Amino acid sequence: MASTDYAFLKGHGTENDFVLLPELDEALLTPERVRALCDRRAGIGGDGVLRVARRDERWFMDYRNSDGSVSEMCGNGIRLFARYLVDAGLAQSPIEVDTRDGVKTLTVDGELITADMGAPKLLGTSTVAVGERSWEARHVDMGNPHAVAFVDSLDDAGPLHDEPSYDAGVYPGGVNVEFVVRRGDRHVAMRVHERGSGETRSCGTGACAVMVAAAADEREPGVDLTYRVDVPGGTLHVTWTADDRVLLTGPAVIVARGTTAL
Numbered sequence: 287m288a289s290t291d292y293a294f295l296k297g298h299g300t301e302n303d304f305v306l307l308p309e310l311d312e313a314l315l316t317p318e319r320v321r322a323l324c325d326r327r328a329g330i331g332g333d334g335v336l337r338v339a340r341r342d343e344r345w346f347m348d349y350r351n352s353d354g355s356v357s358e359m360c361g362n363g364i365r366l367f368a369r370y371l372v373d374a375g376l377a378q379s380p381i382e383v384d385t386r387d388g389v390k391t392l393t394v395d396g397e398l399i400t401a402d403m404g405a406p407k408l409l410g411t412s413t414v415a416v417g418e419r420s421w422e423a424r425h426v427d428m429g430n431p432h433a434v435a436f437v438d439s440l441d442d443a444g445p446l447h448d449e450p451s452y453d454a455g456v457y458p459g460g461v462n463v464e465f466v467v468r469r470g471d472r473h474v475a476m477r478v479h480e481r482g483s484g485e486t487r488s489c490g491t492g493a494c495a496v497m498v499a500a501a502a503d504e505r506e507p508g509v510d511l512t513y514r515v516d517v518p519g520g521t522l523h524v525t526w527t528a529d530d531r532v533l534l535t536g537p538a539v540i541v542a543r544g545t546t547a548l
């Protein structure tokens with residue numbers, strides 16, 4: 287890996303944490319470098335990397351998981367990306383950010399940042415398993431793939447050190463797996479095992495997928511629905527609008543800035 291000094295920032299959205307790279311050329315963002323940056327002992331540490339780039343005269347979020355793989359979309363990451371742009375004076379709300387899942391609009395309101403994630407795709411069901419236990423899971427596509435399993439207790443999935451098993455015919459590119467319990471009226475709590483990152487403290491697209499799976503039977507024409515989604519790292523709110531857009535709202539903060547030679 288070529289040695290070079292370049293700027294980084296570190297931040298998180300409900301403790302889903304990322305290394306932001308405002309300067310690094312795409313060619314230098316190898317999977318090996320992403321893994322080195324995300325390493326929690328030998329690196330900066332993070333669930334993923336957000337390279338700040340430009341594409342077709344817009345900001346472009348180049349998102350990578352901590353294992354170096356690419357994903358189409360990251361709901362907490364794009365909110366942190368917007369936080370960086372606003373704090374750095376590079377953009378003003380509302381902000382359009384291009385992603386591998388198309389252009390998203392971000393609105394910044396004080397501490398809270400809302401991402402318009404677009405229309406969800408509510409698909410079929412398949413089985414996910416951890417060890418001897420298995421559950422039916424709803425396939426929800428939020429630009430990236432999710433399998434949402436309703437469980438009796440969030441402890442049911444155990445420590446989640448290993449990737450849950452899933453139907454590779456349904457998810458040929460892998461899947462993010464959410465385990466969910468209902469806590470009350472329009473209130474759920476979840477854990478997630480993220481494709482390419484392992485168990486994380488939050489997942490924005492995962493929170494949206496969970497809300498869509500939980501609220502699917504409640505939708506009425508002309509009515510917006512909002513759910514509170516508790517994650518291990520905090521609380522997110524997800525609104526499914528009458529015109530079929532999913533809005534993800536929560537905090538996103540920058541916690542460090544510096545230079546790295548990784």
Ligand SMILES: N[C@@H](CCC[C@H](N)C(=O)O)C(=O)O
Nearest residue numbers: 357360361362430489490491
């Ligand atoms: N943590 C993210 C999702 C990141 C991508 C995911 N691991 C995948 O591979 O699809 C979020 O906040 O949405």
